[in-house]
Amino acid sequence: MRRFSLTPISLALAASLATPVTTAAEQPEVLETVSVLGAMVQLKKLPGSAHLVTNEELEKFEFVDINRMMRSVPGVYLREEDGYGLRPNIGIRGADGGRSGKVSLMEDGVLIAPAPYSAPEAYYFPTAGRMNSIEVLKGPATLKYGPFTVGGAVNLLSTPIPEASAGSIQLEAGQYGENRLHTYYGSSTETSGWLLETHQQQADGFRDIDRAGSADIAKQDYLLKGRLKSAEGAAFAQQLDVKVQYSEEESGMSYLGLSDADFAADPNRRYGISALDEMQNRHSTVQLNHSIALGDGFSLDTQAYYNKFKRDWFKVGLGGLISDANDGDTFAQAVLQGDEDYDFGIKHNDRNYVSRGVQVSANLLxxxxxIEHDLQVGVRRHxxxxDRFQPVENFSQVSGELIYRNTSDPSSSNNRVEDADATSLFVYDQVQLTKKLALTASLRYEDVQTAQQRYNNVDRSEAGSSKSNKVDEWLPGLGLTYAISDQLTILAGVHRGFAPAGAGASKGEAGDLSTNYEWGVRFDNSDLNAALVAFYSDYESAVQNCSVAIPCANGDDSGTYALGESEIQGVEVSLGSEWVLANGWAFPLSASYTYTDAEISKNGDEYIDSNGAEGLARGDNFAYLPENVFAVTTGIDSGAEWRVNLTAAYQDEMCVDTSCNRGGTDQFDRTESVWVVDAAAHYDFSNELAAYLKVDNLLDDQAIINRAPDGARANRPRTASVGMTYRF
Incomplete structure (x- = not known):
């Protein structure tokens, strides 16, 4: 495996003391740098839990929503928000899923959150519909990637450059004005290659806005890849890959949900007072990957990257009205209906993000x-x-119409710059002690410096308050695998978990710190593969990053909030099999289940009464963490022209704050449990041309799947689409 990471420091000494175990003939033709799992054979050797969502699995349902793509992965929690997966909330093994801010999100091996250290909440997420596969990694092996090692890592793999001239055109149209175009073409020679790709997605949206039509979506994404390779017989096999990406999005998304009474009447309604809410963003990436095989079993990989993201989410924040309406306030309900006049503000959540860095890794077999070693060493400078400049436009609702009044300059909290400077090091050694016993030792070092500067005036000539913080952590890990037989392997691991708190942290705040344990068993006999893994995370420090999307337990929407010591434990189960009949028909079946129990184990502040006064106490639950998550997928494949696939997913109700298990709470403190069934049927007219019909949420089961930040919102209703794919 070739992967991003750290710089070789002692490899020359190691090489002088050891003998390489591979020959030049065994060097791969393509030196891969973008995968974190590598080949399936390597995945089976990992000491921890890992999962690969393959291209074949993605094509079964033609999903474009990352929530649907990942919901079969055990140990992963997905909280929907907009129904399209534009800004997902991904959590792993209890790590807070708000804006995926505690997960190492990568595309092709590079961190893709707009500012992963200074503002880790991922308000940008790559276009899921153009992805080729998805890798999810948990356990000690996450120490290679970081900086978020409390839960795990997610790596999205983009369309690869084809080995020969090849292309594809996919067209899709469906309900709610949905249409999609995904096309690419590329070619390769012995020493070069290229790929050009675009993904275009539009929809009228399934939410109808009072007096204003529907909430539409328009997103376009462009990708260009180039490659140069050394010719056969060169002294050193090497490869240079260049990737350039650009995307734009306009989507009528809002933070304003519904009161429970209005949700019960029509879950797909949106109040007219939010009619002007819209997200506009642009994202661009330049990524350079260079790999060179310097000798038998010795390679060096370098990645340089530059990501830029600009967004303006023009949105109203009226959560107080929702809460009052749920409490029976008739005036608040009338304002939401548009029957009462009301003065309010819509903030330009206008932000510019830049992230850049270089990471170098060396791999020595x-x-x-x-004793055989697979040693990797690396460094990353990031x-x-x-930059936030967020003025507020003031409006009045008059007889249901929205009338602009004036614009207010941003407050200091909305006029600020934050930055981070981080150095990461890691050493990872997979040691084959015996034919059956493998030991994996890892060590990561994170040195993070963050700063925040607020300004008191528009031209930023008057500095306001400031913050700075410095955190450095050594993160060790150890894993074991023992092959009882060719089919059965047991595993165990322990590693140090860390998640930086972001630039909103004050001096001395360390972020999340935990000790994570896992142990389990894997079985694979070609007819059946299964895994059972138990995990336990002991947090000495759990910190919530406060945001408007996910306010903290004390109500803050910026900075951080300490949750104290916490414990998370659970079990992940997965299995897969396929029955093939004599006539060639195949019946695949796969299933996954995750059970999670999490609570705050120690905190200095005790809550005042049983009705949920502010403060935290021992035994408080984690917000938005389901206890049970389940998914099953099956189908029929004729082995010839047609195939049908069906998948069903279940998620428990979730507490929306940290105190709903104290007693004395009501339905407004919880989401609802939900079953969602999706189906897809494909028919191949020829090797080149295929058609499909897919129905998302086949049973049209909608529930309150989110209440953050401002009111109840539903999952996507039943949506049927037809499409065709032509490959050439």
Whole structure:
């Protein structure tokens, strides 16, 4: 496996003491740098839990929503918000899923959150519909990637450059004005290659806005890849890949949900007072990957990257009205209906993000004292920043119409610059002690410096308050695998978890710190593969990053909030099989289940009464963490022209704050449990041309799947689409 990471420091010494275990003939033709799992054979050797969502699995349902793509992965929690997966909330093994801010999100091995250290909440997410596959990694192996090691890592793999001239055109149209175009073409020679790709997605949206039509979506994404390779017989096999990406989005998305009474009447309604809410953003990436095989079993990989993201989410914040309406306030309900006049503000959540860096890793396969080592060492230098300038436009609702009044200058909290400077190091050694026993030792170092500067005036000539913080952590890990047989392997691991708190942290705040344990068993006999993994995370420090989307337990929408010591434990189960009949018909079946129990184990502040006064106490639950998550997928494949696939997913109700298990709470403190069934049927007219029909949410089961930040919102209703794919 070739992957991003850290710089070789002692490899020359190691090489002088050890013998490489591979020959030049065994060097791969393509030196891969973008995958974190590598080949399936490598995945089976990992000491921890890992999962690969393959291209074949993605094509079964033609999903464009990352929530649907990942919901079969055990240990992963997905909280929908807009129904299209534009800004997902992904959590892993209890790590807070708000804006995926505690997960190492990567595309092709590079961190893709707009500012992963200074503002880790991922308000940008790559276009899921153009992805080729998805890798999810948990356990000690996450120490290679970081900086978020409390839960895990997600790596999205984009369309690869084809080995020969090849292309594809996919057209899709469906309900709610949905249409999609995904096309690419590329070619390769012995020493070069290229790929050009675009993904275009539009929809009128399934939410109808009072007096204003529907909430539409328009997103376009462009990708260009180039490659240069050394010719056969060159002294050193090497490869240079260049990737350039650009995307734009306009989507009528809002933070304003519904009161429960209005949700019960029509879950797909939106109040007219939010009619002007809209997200506009642009994203661009330049990524350079260079790999060189310097000798038998010794390679060096370098990645340089520059990501830029600009967004303006023009949206209203009226959560107080929703809460009052749920409490029976008739005036608040009338304002939401548009029957009462009301003065309010719509903020320009206008932000500019930049992240850039370089990461170098070395991989050495060697044998020392009769023991095989797969040694990787690396370094990453990373810088990111976010510039917020967020004025408020003041409006009046008069007889249901929205009338502009004036614009207010941003407050200091909405006029600030934040930045981060981070250095990461890691050493990862997979040691084959015996034919059956493998030991994996890892060590990561994170040195993070963050700063925040607020300004008191528009031209920023008057500095306001400021914050700075410095955190450095050594993160060790150890994993074991033992092959009881060719089919059965047991595993165990322990590693140090860390998640930086972001630039809103004050001096001395360390972020999340935990000790994570896992142990389990994997079985694979070609007819059946299964895994059972138990996990336990002991947090000495759990920190919530406060945002408007996910306010903290004390109501703050910026900075951080300490949750204290916490414990998370659970079980992940997965299995897969396929029955093939004599006539060639195949019946695949796969299933996954995750059970999670999490609570705050120690905190200095006790809550005042049983009705949920502010403060935290021992035994408080984690917000938006389901206890049970389940998914099953099956189908029929004729082995010839047609195939049908069906998938069903279940998620428990979730507490929306940290105190709903104290008693004395009501339905407004919880979401609802939900079953969602999706189906897809494909028919191949020829090797080149295929058609499909897909129905998302086949049973049209809608529930309150989110209440953050401002009111109840539903999952996507039943949506049917037809499409065709032509490959050439």
């Amino acid at each position: 060697l044998e020392a004292v009769g 810088w990111d920043e976010v």
